[in-house]
Each structure stands twice: as structure tokens, then as C-alpha cells.
Amino acid sequence: KAGVTxxxxxxxxxxxxxxxxxxxxxxxxxxxxxYQQTPGQGLQFLFEYFSETQRxxxxxPGRFSGRQFSxxxxxxxxxxxxxxxxxxxxxxxxxxxxxxxxxxxxNGTRLTVT
Amino acid sequence: xxxTTQPTSMDCAEGRAANLPCNHSTISGNEYxxxxxxxxxxxxxxxxxxxxxxxTNEMASLIITEDRKSSTLILPHATLRDTAVYYCIVxxxxxxxxxxxxxxxxxxxxx
Numbered sequence: 065k066a067g068v069t070x071x072x073x074x075x076x077x078x079x080x081x082x083x084x085x086x087x088x089x090x091x092x093x094x095x096x097x098x099y100q101q102t103p104g105q106g107l108q109f110l111f112e113y114f115s116e117t118q119r120x121x122x123x124x125p126g127r128f129s130g131r132q133f134s135x136x137x138x139x140x141x142x143x144x145x146x147x148x149x150x151x152x153x154x155x156x157x158x159x160x161x162x163x164x165x166x167x168x169x170x171n172g173t174r175l176t177v178t
Numbered sequence: 179x180x181x182t183t184q185p186t187s188m189d190c191a192e193g194r195a196a197n198l199p200c201n202h203s204t205i206s207g208n209e210y211x212x213x214x215x216x217x218x219x220x221x222x223x224x225x226x227x228x229x230x231x232x233x234t235n236e237m238a239s240l241i242i243t244e245d246r247k248s249s250t251l252i253l254p255h256a257t258l259r260d261t262a263v264y265y266c267i268v269x270x271x272x273x274x275x276x277x278x279x280x281x282x283x284x285x286x287x288x289x
Contacts, residue, residue: 068221097277107222107265107279119274154221163210163269164229167277169221 065091068170070155076176082143085173089136089157096138097167098130101152110153113138114161142175150177180280181205182266187284190260196253198283200266203247208271211242213251215262216282222265225251256287 069088077083089096098110109122113132130140136157142149152174156167183201190196202211210229214222226233226240228249233240239252253260265282269275 095273099277099279106281109276109278112274112276114273120276122276152219156221161273163208163271163275164227166212166224166227167214167222168224169214171219171221174219 068155068157068168070153070170070173072173073171074174074176076178077145078178079145079147081145082141083145083175084139084141085153085155085175087138087140087155087157087170089138089155090159090168093157093159093168094136095158095161095165096132096136097156097158098138098140099154099156100124101154101172102150107154110140145177147177150175180278181209181268182280184264184266184280184283186281187286189286189288190253190256192258192287192289193255196251196256196260196285196287198251198253198264198266198285199248200251201248202266202268205246205268206270209268210271211240211246211249212267212269213238213240214265214267215260216265217262225264256285258287258289261285261287 095114097112111121127143132138152172154172156169158165212227213225216222242249263282
């Protein structure tokens with residue numbers, strides 16, 4: 065069974081631009097969550113989706129948004145990029161919608177903002 | 179804030195057991211303890227999880243204290259490839275929660 069797939073693997077953008085990252089969960093998984101990882105702040109929760117509904121959101125500005133499609137695939141968007149948005153963005157999927165279901169992570173998209 | 183605390187780093191000799199502790203003194207009755215590890219530039223890899231009972235799988239064993247306020251991840255025969263950052267987190271058995279990661283423990287396995 066294929067794992068969580070994130071595209072693209074690497075991305076370089078300029079300040080002020082916007083970016084869209086994609087996540088394909090494991091087949092059959094309906095919950096997708098997103099995380100930002102930086103050396104200074106570690107792994108931080110961005111948002112979580114289940115059945116196309118955002119159920120929770122982390123403490124990030126409104127420039128960060130996401131959505132989930134009917135096939136459970138998810139995208140996140142960052143508008144008006146800032147240098148501090150440079151990070152590894154990780155997506156995880158779970159089979160169930162509760163905490164007894166392990167998160168399975170993709171290998172992330174490394175975003176560099178110049 | 180993370181609900182777990184872990185040592186910043188630990189060393190282990192290759193072939194020996196690695197015992198990684200985690201404190202989760204404020205854990206709730208419906209929260210599972212999970213362990214993940216992350217090797218540089220890869221996504222975190224699921225290792226094991228448990229609620230109350232000790233658990234074992236092909237990768238590791240998880241020992242949870244009776245009061246559930248702490249746990250230990252045991253890698254029975256550490257290899258150089260086990261060098262990674264290990265995260266202990268708690269997740270409630272509900273939906274729509276924020277999964278919070280702490281800084282984890284950097285395990286160095288030495289030859």
C-alpha cells in the first residue's frame with residue numbers, strides 16, 4: 065500500500081508570492097493534518113481535516129489555509145510568503161477520525177522563501 | 179504547549195537496549211501515548227502506541243506506568259540506523275484535536 069505522498073518535494077519561492085502544497089493520503093484514510101517544522105519552533109500543528117471539514121486549526125495567521133477534497137486529498141496554501149515561512153511542511157493521514165488511529169506522515173515539502 | 183517532557187538527548191551503544199523515557203503527568207484517561215521517530219529530512223515514522231497496557235511490536239516495546247504519568251520506549255537491540263529524534267506525544271480518543279509535538283529526544287547510537 066502506498067504511503068502518504070506530498071508534492072512537490074522541494075520548492076523555492078520569493079517573498080510576497082503564494083504557494084500551494086499537495087498531499088495524497090494513504091488509500092482509505094479520511095483524516096489529514098498538516099504541520100510546519102522549523103529548527104527554531106519544531107513541529108507545529110497547522111490544521112486537521114476530516115471528510116472535507118476543517119475540525120481544528122493551529123495558531124497560524126490567516127495567510128495559511130487548506131482544504132480537503134471528496135477523495136480525501138488535501139492542499140494547503142500560503143499567501144503573501146514571508147522569509148519566516150521557510151520550513152518543512154508535513155502532511156499526515158489517519159484511518160479513523162479519533163486518537164486511537166496512528167498518524168502516518170509523508171516526507172514533506174521543503175519550502176524555501178527568498 | 180506540549181503535554182509531554184523528554185530528555186534532550188541520549189546515547190546508546192550499538193547492540194544494547196535503548197530506553198527512552200517520557201513524562202506525561204497530566205495525561206487524561208482517554209489519551210493514548212504515541213511514539214514516533216524522525217530521521218533527518220524525512221517525515222516522522224510511527225513506532226508504537228498504547229493506552230494502559232504495555233505494548234510490543236516488531237520495532238519496539240512500550241512500557242506505561244500504572245498511574246499512566248510516564249512511559250518508556252524500549253528499542254531492544256539498538257543499531258546505528260536507530261539514531262534519530264524520538265517524539266512522545268499524547269492524543270485523545272476524540273476527533274478534531276490539535277496534535278502537539280514537543281522537542282523530542284535525540285538518540286545517538288554509537289558503534
